[in-house]
Amino acid sequence: MKVGVLALQGDVAEHVSMTRAAGAEVVEVRYSNQIEGLDGLIIPGGESTTVGKLMERFGFVDEIRKHAARGLGVFGTCTGLILLSREISNSGQVRLGLMDFVVKRNAFGRQVDSFEADIEIPAIGDPPMRAVFIRAPYILSVGQGVEVLARFEDKIVLARQGRHLACAFHPEVTSDTRLHRYFLHMLSGKA
Ligand code: GLN
Numbered sequence: 001m002k003v004g005v006l007a008l009q010g011d012v013a014e015h016v017s018m019t020r021a022a023g024a025e026v027v028e029v030r031y032s033n034q035i036e037g038l039d040g041l042i043i044p045g046g047e048s049t050t051v052g053k054l055m056e057r058f059g060f061v062d063e064i065r066k067h068a069a070r071g072l073g074v075f076g077t078c079t080g081l082i083l084l085s086r087e088i089s090n091s092g093q094v095r096l097g098l099m100d101f102v103v104k105r106n107a108f109g110r111q112v113d114s115f116e117a118d119i120e121i122p123a124i125g126d127p128p129m130r131a132v133f134i135r136a137p138y139i140l141s142v143g144q145g146v147e148v149l150a151r152f153e154d155k156i157v158l159a160r161q162g163r164h165l166a167c168a169f170h171p172e173v174t175s176d177t178r179l180h181r182y183f184l185h186m187l188s189g190k191a
Contacts, residue, residue, distance in 0.1 A: 001184055003040040004029035008054045010044030010079065014172035015180075022180040032059040039187045040073045040163075043080030045134065045170055048105065051079050052094030061096060068098050073163030075183045081166040082137050089140060099161045100143030107138045107155070119169075121150045121158060123191070124178040131157070131169035138168050163187060 005015045007028040019026045019042065027034065035041065041064065043051070055061050068074065074096070076084040083095050085103040108115070113135055118128040131152070139156035142148060150158035157168035163186055171179040185191035 001025065001039050001187060002027070002037065003042060003184070003187075004034060004038045005042045006044065006051075006055075006060070006080075008058075009046035009051050011170065011172045012044060015042050015044050015077075018172055018177050018180045019184075022177050022184050024184055032063040035060075035063050035067050035072065038067070038072060040075060040183060041067075042183075043074060043076040043083055044172070045078030045080065048079040048082040048088075049093050052083060055083070056094050061094065064096055065098070068096075068164075071163065073165070073183070073187045074098060075165045075167070075180075077167045077170060077172065078134065078136055081139075081168055084164060084166045085139075086143070099159070099164050099166055100146050101156075101159060101166070102140045102142075103137050104140050105137045106135050108133060108136055117152055119150050119152055119157065121179075123149050123160075124182050129171070129176055129178065130174050131171075132173050133157075133169045136168045139166070160186070 001024045003024045004027050007030050016026050084099045086097050087102040089104040119131045120128045146161045159166050
């Protein structure tokens with residue numbers, strides 16, 4: 001199982017070590033031709049307009065879409081979730097459009113810019129996962145093919161569509177590797 005971590009911005013090293021701990025061979029992806037041969041790709045948090053522009057400039061958008069069509073699975077956290085979406089509320093910024101949902105950026109508002117909460121995620125079982133939200137988005141609405149895996153106070157914060165996984169929080173800043181393991185199980189058909 002070979003997984004790449006997009007290394008344009010964000011917690012690249014943390015995602016690399018967690019995915020390795022979860023049992024995959026992992027590479028940092030800096031060039032679009034490195035997508036070839038990967039089973040999965042992780043898009044870390046950051047700033048989605050910046051990452052989107054860099055992805056477009058360096059040819060990642062077409063390359064990721066092309067490989068998603070042959071089975072590449074993408075796990076997007078925070079900015080990565082935004083980039084996976086079909087539609088971004090009030091924004092025409094670059095996105096991959098691989099998952100059928102509408103997302104709202106910085107959706108929890110200024111009062112609660114960043115916070116932590118314990119989230120129940122039936123797909124990975126007990127105990128609840130400590131979730132760190134940093135200027136996080138949430139999903140406003142999903143299409144039929146999208147499975148909602150977790151909510152925080154009725155807001156959708158984790159969703160799956162086929163081999164793609166979108167998470168509004170930052171799983172890489174804790175020591176809980178269950179979501180990375182779940183993604184690897186999705187890629188190998190075990191989840
Ligand atoms: N607020 C950021 C954005 O809109 C996402 C924040 C994050 O990735 N932690 O891109």
